[in-house]
Amino acid sequence: MSTDIGQNIIAGRYSPNAGALLQSLDASSGEALPFTFGQASAAQVDDAAQAAAAAYPLFRSLSSTRRAEFLDAVAAQIDALGDDFVAIVCRETALPAARIQGERGRTSGQMRLFAQVLRRGDFYGARIDRALPERQPLPRPDLRQCSMGVGPVAVFGASNFPLAFSTAGGDTAAAFAAGCPVVFKAHSGHMATAALVAAAILRAAEQTGMPAGVFNMIYGAGVGEALVKHPAIQAVGFTGSLKGGRALCDMAAARPQPIPVFAEMSSINPVLVLPAALRSRGEKIARELADSVVQGCGQFCTNPGLVLGISSPQFSLFTANLIHEISQRPPQTMLNAGTLKSYEKGLAALHAHAQVKHLAGQAQEGQQARPQLFQANVQMLIDADELLQEEVFGPVTVIVEVADKAELLKALSGLRGQLTATFTADAEDLSEFAEVLPLLEQKVGRVLFNGYPTGVEVCDAMVHGGPYPATSDARGTSVGSLAIARFLRPVCYQNCPDELLPDALKNANPLGIARLVDGQSSREALS
Amino acid sequence: MSTDIGQNIIAGRYSPNAGALLQSLDASSGEALPFTFGQASAAQVDDAAQAAAAAYPLFRSLSSTRRAEFLDAVAAQIDALGDDFVAIVCRETALPAARIQGERGRTSGQMRLFAQVLRRGDFYGARIDRALPERQPLPRPDLRQCSMGVGPVAVFGASNFPLAFSTAGGDTAAAFAAGCPVVFKAHSGHMATAALVAAAILRAAEQTGMPAGVFNMIYGAGVGEALVKHPAIQAVGFTGSLKGGRALCDMAAARPQPIPVFAEMSSINPVLVLPAALRSRGEKIARELADSVVQGCGQFCTNPGLVLGISSPQFSLFTANLIHEISQRPPQTMLNAGTLKSYEKGLAALHAHAQVKHLAGQAQEGQQARPQLFQANVQMLIDADELLQEEVFGPVTVIVEVADKAELLKALSGLRGQLTATFTADAEDLSEFAEVLPLLEQKVGRVLFNGYPTGVEVCDAMVHGGPYPATSDARGTSVGSLAIARFLRPVCYQNCPDELLPDALKNANPLGIARLVDGQSSREALS
Numbered sequence A, B: 001m002s003t004d005i006g007q008n009i010i011a012g013r014y015s016p017n018a019g020a021l022l023q024s025l026d027a028s029s030g031e032a033l034p035f036t037f038g039q040a041s042a043a044q045v046d047d048a049a050q051a052a053a054a055a056y057p058l059f060r061s062l063s064s065t066r067r068a069e070f071l072d073a074v075a076a077q078i079d080a081l082g083d084d085f086v087a088i089v090c091r092e093t094a095l096p097a098a099r100i101q102g103e104r105g106r107t108s109g110q111m112r113l114f115a116q117v118l119r120r121g122d123f124y125g126a127r128i129d130r131a132l133p134e135r136q137p138l139p140r141p142d143l144r145q146c147s148m149g150v151g152p153v154a155v156f157g158a159s160n161f162p163l164a165f166s167t168a169g170g171d172t173a174a175a176f177a178a179g180c181p182v183v184f185k186a187h188s189g190h191m192a193t194a195a196l197v198a199a200a201i202l203r204a205a206e207q208t209g210m211p212a213g214v215f216n217m218i219y220g221a222g223v224g225e226a227l228v229k230h231p232a233i234q235a236v237g238f239t240g241s242l243k244g245g246r247a248l249c250d251m252a253a254a255r256p257q258p259i260p261v262f263a264e265m266s267s268i269n270p271v272l273v274l275p276a277a278l279r280s281r282g283e284k285i286a287r288e289l290a291d292s293v294v295q296g297c298g299q300f301c302t303n304p305g306l307v308l309g310i311s312s313p314q315f316s317l318f319t320a321n322l323i324h325e326i327s328q329r330p331p332q333t334m335l336n337a338g339t340l341k342s343y344e345k346g347l348a349a350l351h352a353h354a355q356v357k358h359l360a361g362q363a364q365e366g367q368q369a370r371p372q373l374f375q376a377n378v379q380m381l382i383d384a385d386e387l388l389q390e391e392v393f394g395p396v397t398v399i400v401e402v403a404d405k406a407e408l409l410k411a412l413s414g415l416r417g418q419l420t421a422t423f424t425a426d427a428e429d430l431s432e433f434a435e436v437l438p439l440l441e442q443k444v445g446r447v448l449f450n451g452y453p454t455g456v457e458v459c460d461a462m463v464h465g466g467p468y469p470a471t472s473d474a475r476g477t478s479v480g481s482l483a484i485a486r487f488l489r490p491v492c493y494q495n496c497p498d499e500l501l502p503d504a505l506k507n508a509n510p511l512g513i514a515r516l517v518d519g520q521s522s523r524e525a526l527s
Helices: A042-061 A064-079 A083-093 A097-120 A170-178 A188-207 A223-229 A242-254 A275-298 A313-328 A337-352 A378-382 A405-413 A427-432 A436-441 A481-487 B042-061 B064-079 B083-093 B097-120 B170-178 B188-207 B223-229 B242-254 B275-298 B313-328 B337-352 B378-382 B405-413 B427-432 B436-441 B481-487
Strands: A008-010 A013-015 A021-025 A032-038 A127-129 A143-149 A153-156 A182-185 A215-218 A235-239 A261-264 A270-273 A306-310 A356-360 A372-376 A396-402 A418-424 A444-449 A488-494 A515-517 A520-522 B008-010 B013-015 B021-025 B032-038 B127-129 B143-149 B153-156 B182-185 B215-218 B235-239 B261-264 B270-273 B306-310 B356-360 B372-376 B396-402 B418-424 B444-449 B488-494 B515-517 B520-522
Touching (some): A032 A083, A032 A188, A042 A182, A042 A215, A042 B436, A064 A097, A064 A170, A064 A188, A083 A097, A083 A188, A097 A170, A097 A481, A143 A170, A153 A223, A170 A481, A182 A223, A188 A215, A223 A242, A242 A261, A275 A306, A275 A427, A306 A313, A313 A372, A313 A396, A337 A396, A378 A396, A405 A436, A436 B042, B008 B042, B021 B188, B042 B143, B042 B215, B064 B097, B064 B170, B083 B097, B083 B188, B097 B481, B143 B170, B153 B170, B153 B223, B170 B235, B170 B481, B188 B215, B235 B242, B235 B481, B242 B261, B270 B275, B275 B306, B275 B313, B275 B396, B275 B418, B275 B427, B306 B313, B306 B405, B313 B356, B313 B372, B337 B356, B337 B372, B372 B378, B378 B396, B378 B405, B418 B436, B481 B488
Parallel strands (some): A127 A515, A235 A261, A444 B488, A488 B444, B127 B515, B235 B261, B418 B444
Antiparallel strands (some): B008 B215, B021 B032
């Protein structure tokens, strides 16, 4: 890497470092990597936000085709990041190369999905109510509505997805698609990764003639607060802890002009393992569930942190199988020392609780996370005990046995909002436990049937969201094409001359998009 | 009215009054009307919220056709509220009978518009990505998404629209359409009106077999805070002052589980009167603008509170015409004594400012509001002086003369978010001032051309929203069919058996709605 790559990025340029330098670390060994990064000064944070604000009027007004070309160019640049890049990401995150290669494809795929959304044009939400000059008692004017980007967006990189939820991740892609310039706060755990991806974005921006401030990046501790409070910033995307996310929400709500924060925070992702399914394939379920718990060292937002089953010989056997499976899973290196420390703290709290029993896992020690299985008394869920409500980030899950369906419903009623809930169920379970689905629908963003919540497909129908504290706003998703809606707002034009209307609303329908015209969907041109 | 109509409504029943009684007043004379209302106790507020929560699972799960029937029945009941009702509303608000009759039609029309939205089915936002079992390296599961109501909604009645933004107003209609039960906080200015409309809703709910807690109503001072803080409440709709709306936002953001507040608050609705238009029809513009300023005694959210023009002989003539027009408009009675007091306070602040000149209007005194015209120095806008940024609710407007286009852009840049902005412009103005439109688009929810912002059409394309402080969330509208989106959130189903899916997502497409299937809009059934 060249030396200036360790600098903050403002309006497409590297801004010379003035203050403290931050060190990139090898996640496995803790040793210093040969990359340092400049802590952004207050002036640099301000400059970055101002650069985004300066780019906004032009960027939001570009045709959706132009923005799609930009996203496609970013995707191509990301795909072109080669083995050297993958090696650096692996060193910074301790994630295996195959995972990073997969995540690279997912990240470029996200960019391309949003390029498709831009070309499809449904994100405009175009609506036209034509004038009714003869209407009594009053004529109706011509009214037309479509969406535009809300303004500069602050995006916070996630520790656990150095590519797909970071620099050029889902929030950045959604903001770009919506026409919102981005100020990206790099995660301290993978700054070299961020620098290389940012350089890819800058190349794509230059290739496709985007305004200079379309992408800006800052490094450092404490800069997030200044960024969220900056008057130019109009929305925030965040993936991380409940504590961190809530702090940003509180800051954003207390601004002179409050702004929306889309924070994806804490979910324990309950998995119900129901009797008939356990009878027919209990051993397989135990194995697959253990795989899901330890996948990526349990460092997924959708990691299954709670397993519920009905007291029965099948469930006892399943528990024994799960003990066996979890006991056999090897320790893994976590994303960074801080994550390991949090994991140890989370485990200690579970060990310390009188109503929680440790079922499997080697004593947690050393530099790696050891998979763990606990069992908790159902009363803790019914009482909404805090300990079971907040996720322990890492390869651990908690099993809860309930007496019967009534107790299951009671236990689930006490659950807070979740990203996901999973039915592991045969047909006979689904009719027996039919009342459970409506209850879970009210608590989650995604309900799965006979799958595992890890593995979040990037597509139109995905919802990676859910009621608080899974996210700060259940009306959004941070994965999938609907994520663009978080950064859009509608604008209405009344009796606007055709030539001044956005293309999405012009009579001729030059974009050829579907529009709601006088209450009917239509792709026709209007006369 | 029967005696129990003065009671709070909980789960479809009148709840006996226990505490203080509140008096309905004649808005013109201030005399007591023969109607009293029970201040809701803490227990009644809790009961009302719990009743809404109890109704939610059933209400949200009803077919959209059933909810449409309910809305149509509410509309019919409102239309059936006769002359006696209109007379009571007129006494409580001092608004003329013709206005109330019109507003009654608008209110039932809103209910019917949302019934149409329910039958059209696009609010579901149905998206289906079918399974790709052969995909490499990993198969894609079947993923389907549609929207559901967020939960019980608290709605606050507005002073200035006793029907259309109150008990059965736009927020209530949107919440009902979304499948959200409502707890309505009646405005103290028109409690008898609220009671009669609430009774109409209860009749419709009973006729159409809705769950008892679908609509609840509470009266009294201070109960709004308890309502917004109640854990069962999941969203808030409010129309009123910036101070009141912001207080609710702050409370909602500070809850253990923060919830969204859609508050429509303060807008001064700038109107640009451009040179060519003034040359061709300046006198007419002055007359129509004065009409808009004094319409409904200036008690509209979209009242034009700021008029901007370019220094020129035409603008001087226009100013003289506007002085003439405003001077001739008669005083009118405001909604209540508090509103008049606020108006007097607002005028006093304008009179007291060194850079503001009084141009027209009789000295404000007595029991009625007298129309007023002021002129402010453009520097106040450039400096974002608070006095010009906040609306003075009533029949007053402030004229600002700018030197040229550059100064116009500077003045507009200082403006906060607005519900509307208006171009009064001929073709030649629009090309001359082309840079102004993009700037205003960024600041407002609706841009008008050669119209007046008062008069908000209820239709699909309307946006009655805009950046803060016009509203608390620019991504919503409180008028028009898109208002339903505020109270919806998406839910995703992964590999869900067809019979358990919501109708909107079933293979057979029993609702016959348009769905995004594998990235293409389609009404086809799936095999």
